Amino acid sequence: MDAIKEHIDFQTVVVEMKNIVKKFGDFTANDHIDLKVHKGEIHALLGENGAGKSTLMNILYGLYMPTSGEIYIQGQKVDVKNPNVAIAHGIGMVHQHFMLVKPFTVAENIVLGMEPTGAFNKLNIKKAIEDVRALSEQYGLHVDPEAKIEDISVGMQQRVEILKALYRGAEILILDEPTAVLTPQEIRELIVIMKNLTSQGKSIIIITHKLKEIKACADYCTIIRRGKRIDTVDVSQTDENQLASMMVGREVSFAVEKGPVKPSDIVLKVEGLVVEDNRGYEVVKGLNLEVRAGEIVGIAGVDGNGQTELIEAITGLRKVKSGKVWINGVDITNRTPREIFEAGVSNIPEDRQKHGLVLDFTVAENMVLENYRKEPFSKGIRLNYDKIRSFAEELMEKFDVRPRNKELKARALSGGNQQKVIIAREVTNDPDLLIAAQPTRGLDVGAIEFVHRALVDQRDRNKAVLLVSFELDEIMNVSDRISVIYEGKIVGTVNAKETDENELGLMMAGGGR
Amino acid sequence: MEAKTMKERIKNLFLNETLALTILSIIMGLLVGAVVIYISGYRPLEAYRLMLDGIFSRPKYLAWTVIRSTPLILTGLSVAFAFRTGLFNIGVEGQFIIGALAATLLGYFLKLPAILHVPVVFFGGAIAAGLWGAIAGFLKSKFGVHEVIATIMLNWMALYLSNFAVEQEAFKRKGTESSHDIHETAKIGMDWLKESLGAATKVNWGIVIAIIMTALIAYLLFKTTVGYELRAVGFNKDAAQYGGINVKRSIVLSMAIAGALGGAAGALHVMGVSYHVSILAAMEGYGFNGIAVSLIGNNTPFGVILSALLFGGLTYGGSKMQLIGVPTEVINIVIGSIIFFIATNRIFRYVLKCLDRKKLQKGVQ
Numbered sequence: 001m002d003a004i005k006e007h008i009d010f011q012t013v014v015v016e017m018k019n020i021v022k023k024f025g026d027f028t029a030n031d032h033i034d035l036k037v038h039k040g041e042i043h044a045l046l047g048e049n050g051a052g053k054s055t056l057m058n059i060l061y062g063l064y065m066p067t068s069g070e071i072y073i074q075g076q077k078v079d080v081k082n083p084n085v086a087i088a089h090g091i092g093m094v095h096q097h098f099m100l101v102k103p104f105t106v107a108e109n110i111v112l113g114m115e116p117t118g119a120f121n122k123l124n125i126k127k128a129i130e131d132v133r134a135l136s137e138q139y140g141l142h143v144d145p146e147a148k149i150e151d152i153s154v155g156m157q158q159r160v161e162i163l164k165a166l167y168r169g170a171e172i173l174i175l176d177e178p179t180a181v182l183t184p185q186e187i188r189e190l191i192v193i194m195k196n197l198t199s200q201g202k203s204i205i206i207i208t209h210k211l212k213e214i215k216a217c218a219d220y221c222t223i224i225r226r227g228k229r230i231d232t233v234d235v236s237q238t239d240e241n242q243l244a245s246m247m248v249g250r251e252v253s254f255a256v257e258k259g260p261v262k263p264s265d266i267v268l269k270v271e272g273l274v275v276e277d278n279r280g281y282e283v284v285k286g287l288n289l290e291v292r293a294g295e296i297v298g299i300a301g302v303d304g305n306g307q308t309e310l311i312e313a314i315t316g317l318r319k320v321k322s323g324k325v326w327i328n329g330v331d332i333t334n335r336t337p338r339e340i341f342e343a344g345v346s347n348i349p350e351d352r353q354k355h356g357l358v359l360d361f362t363v364a365e366n367m368v369l370e371n372y373r374k375e376p377f378s379k380g381i382r383l384n385y386d387k388i389r390s391f392a393e394e395l396m397e398k399f400d401v402r403p404r405n406k407e408l409k410a411r412a413l414s415g416g417n418q419q420k421v422i423i424a425r426e427v428t429n430d431p432d433l434l435i436a437a438q439p440t441r442g443l444d445v446g447a448i449e450f451v452h453r454a455l456v457d458q459r460d461r462n463k464a465v466l467l468v469s470f471e472l473d474e475i476m477n478v479s480d481r482i483s484v485i486y487e488g489k490i491v492g493t494v495n496a497k498e499t500d501e502n503e504l505g506l507m508m509a510g511g512g513r
Numbered sequence: 514m515e516a517k518t519m520k521e522r523i524k525n526l527f528l529n530e531t532l533a534l535t536i537l538s539i540i541m542g543l544l545v546g547a548v549v550i551y552i553s554g555y556r557p558l559e560a561y562r563l564m565l566d567g568i569f570s571r572p573k574y575l576a577w578t579v580i581r582s583t584p585l586i587l588t589g590l591s592v593a594f595a596f597r598t599g600l601f602n603i604g605v606e607g608q609f610i611i612g613a614l615a616a617t618l619l620g621y622f623l624k625l626p627a628i629l630h631v632p633v634v635f636f637g638g639a640i641a642a643g644l645w646g647a648i649a650g651f652l653k654s655k656f657g658v659h660e661v662i663a664t665i666m667l668n669w670m671a672l673y674l675s676n677f678a679v680e681q682e683a684f685k686r687k688g689t690e691s692s693h694d695i696h697e698t699a700k701i702g703m704d705w706l707k708e709s710l711g712a713a714t715k716v717n718w719g720i721v722i723a724i725i726m727t728a729l730i731a732y733l734l735f736k737t738t739v740g741y742e743l744r745a746v747g748f749n750k751d752a753a754q755y756g757g758i759n760v761k762r763s764i765v766l767s768m769a770i771a772g773a774l775g776g777a778a779g780a781l782h783v784m785g786v787s788y789h790v791s792i793l794a795a796m797e798g799y800g801f802n803g804i805a806v807s808l809i810g811n812n813t814p815f816g817v818i819l820s821a822l823l824f825g826g827l828t829y830g831g832s833k834m835q836l837i838g839v840p841t842e843v844i845n846i847v848i849g850s851i852i853f854f855i856a857t858n859r860i861f862r863y864v865l866k867c868l869d870r871k872k873l874q875k876g877v878q
Contacts, residue, residue, distance in 0.1 A: 008595055053778075154568070336759070338757030338758075338759075347756060348756070354751045355755040356755070359749065361745065369756035378738050381737040381739055383736055383738055383741060385736070
């Protein structure tokens with residue numbers, strides 16, 4: 001095993017957190033957590049949504065003050081009062097949501113706040129560009145220093161964030177859910193970059209709940225469950241099942257159990273659909289699709305091939321330029337979202353914070369976002385808050401939304417629990433067609449299992465389910481039929497049981513069947 | 514032990530309660546005012562005593578404070594309502610003018626028994642201003658014109674429209690710069706109270722109507738499907754649209770209701786106090802003050818009532834400080850400071866939190 005870990009300098013502990021406790025009011029987010037990271041190590045923090053991993057890292061980065069506990073960086077006890085202290089001690093953090101100035105160039109973003117200057121404090125942009133270029137070459141993080149942030153991909157933006165931390169002299173990098181926003185290809189590239197960084201003596205702490213990636217890149221893994229450290233394990237000595245059960249506290253099944261498919265009537269029929277994106281380009285170009293009751297159809301494809309616009313067009317959020325959409329034989333093309341909802345379509349939206357929830361409404365208010373006008377939630381124009389609350393309580397119990405407080409603003413919930421609120425609401429609508437767009441993005445394995453179960457349940461009750469996901473595993477596990485979308489068209493439809501990753505991957509890259 | 518929990522409780526109140534922070538801001542504002550009075554060469558305590566006497570020492574003064582506050586309740590409510598639905602209604606000044614104009618026209622040209630005349634004039638003013646406000650809502654939802662721009666322009670249009678109307682021969686009272694007075698049947702004075710307070714004190718039913726309107730708006734916002742829709746659009750348009758709410762219609766409706774509230778303020782002012790409209794060289798400020806009232810009231814319907822009474826009290830009582838020569842502008846400084854401290858009350862929170870943290874660390878050591 002030591003052959004694999006040559007890059008780690010076991011003599012040098014770069015970060016040691018001892019007995020960290022963090023309380024928010026009565027809630028203990030971190031309960032006596034210890035963490036030790038060596039130089040050159042990739043250390044994964046694994047835990048469910050809301051387990052306290054991000055809190056721990058925010059403490060290390062100076063965003064939160066611990067209630068008690070000690071932090072040693074490079075052997076020295078440090079009172080990390082704010083991020084400036086952390087940065088001064090060589091800690092850099094790349095947040096899940098990037099903090100970049102979009103109209104600025106890559107180089108401008110990287111040097112922001114530490115700009116190289118010439119005479120009279122004039123910004124020396126040439127030197128900034130050179131510095132960035134040198135830095136990106138040294139660590140194999142290829143970016144164009146003169147490109148604008150708004151013009152580059154999400155994966156590139158992440159590299160900029162990493163470079164930003166390195167430019168500030170980071171020796172220890174904290175990556176908060178770095179793969180959540182990346183395509184499979186970008187994830188592979190990121191792993192290469194991480195290994196490259198550690199071979200040059202940097203240390204990395206990666207917050208994640210994706211077991212596959214931990215296996216692929218991490219040396220050690222600390223598992224946190226409900227604020228407590230469960231164990232720290234050598235990743236090469238364990239497997240995904242073990243990690244998952246330590247994280248969730250019970251056995252987790254990865255395979256989605258489902259009976260044979262019994263498709264019946266056509267519920268959704270899309271014919272020759274053409275839709276434009278916000279810039280006015282056609283991104284759905286004459287798409288045909290059929291989903292029957294009692295089956296799950298998965299749409300596989302790389303992000304940006306028209307998936308978002310397809311769903312928005314079906315649900316009435318975006319105008320259909322030409323073509324037709326039918327639900328149960330009824331033409332719903334260009335109807336309002338409410339009319340389409342009433343026709344039997346529910347949608348778990350791709351962007352849960354933008355479309356799925358009113359973050360400043362309470363959980364209870366969010367639970368009736370589509371049904372507030374109906375009895376028993378209202379009578380005439382009068383809302384019946386008692387009924388809304390008891391309905392929310394029931395759903396939160398059934399779908400295990402935590403914390404179980406219906407009066408909490410949706411904003412206060414963790415991402416996974418926000419998603420559970422949406423899923424609870426949409427599944428309870430019991431629609432003829434349930435559309436699920438990226439329903440498990442950012443969720444932990446326990447929650448993913450739950451979501452997949454909910455989708456299969458709908459199918460087993462003879463309802464139609466349309467699943468859109470960029471995760472090939474998810475598509476292959478859950479779907480009965482798989483349609484591959486490429487450049488706004490379905491380029492092939494296969495039976496999920498009769499295909500494999502290679503065939504799908506080929507079609508996703510444009511090699512139709 | 515007892516003292517400690519008490520202290521703790523007070524601190525928690527300050528840390529959590531917007532109300533406490535607002536009161537603190539008011540006190541700070543008065544302190545700043547005191548410094549200004551002192552620098553100007555007067556005695557602050559005496560000036561403030563005069564102000565308090567000017568509000569509370571005689572029933573007549575209290576009545577005037579309420580009269581001054583009445584339009585501010587409604588203009589403040591208009592701004593607060595719009596805020597709650599995600600809109601910034603700077604147009605309440607113009608809506609006030611349109612409401613006053615429409616009320617005066619209906620009050621002068623129509624001849625009806627009081628039981629009909631009063632509601633016709635009141636609702637006429639409110640509806641006219643509601644339509645006026647809806648223009649800005651329509652421009653926003655149809656063409657994406659920001660409501661701040663649209664309502665500022667509409668304010669000037671309202672001002673000159675009103676001046677133009679007053680200039681008309683049929684409407685203008687000869688030898689004055691004002692319109693004719695409305696008929697007695699359209700007035701809402703509390704004549705039985707006037708006997709004890711003096712005829713010049715224009716006590717009227719406006720305050721009762723304003724409070725009823727506030728309760729109605731609170732109900733509408735927080736207990737009805739309409740309020741649910743308007744707030745959802747205010748918080749997150751995309752989610753509202755996803756939920757099936759007609760976002761464009763909601764924006765128009767919200768501006769119409771906000772406008773109607775501004776218009777109601779204007780109508781009540783005409784029916785209870787001024788009885789006519791005059792040619793205006795500049796805006797009177799009832800609407801703009803409504804923005805401040807809404808802010809001090811934390812954009813809540815009932816906060817607006819308290820805030821408007823404070824505002825009315827400060828402006829009416831404050832004018833009494835002139836008796837010892839203190840310029841009334843000092844009151845504007847006090848009001849300005851209060852708003853400043855409310856707007857910056859995060860500073861207070863921050864200071865209190867820092868104190869808290871230091872103590873915690875000491876405790877640990």
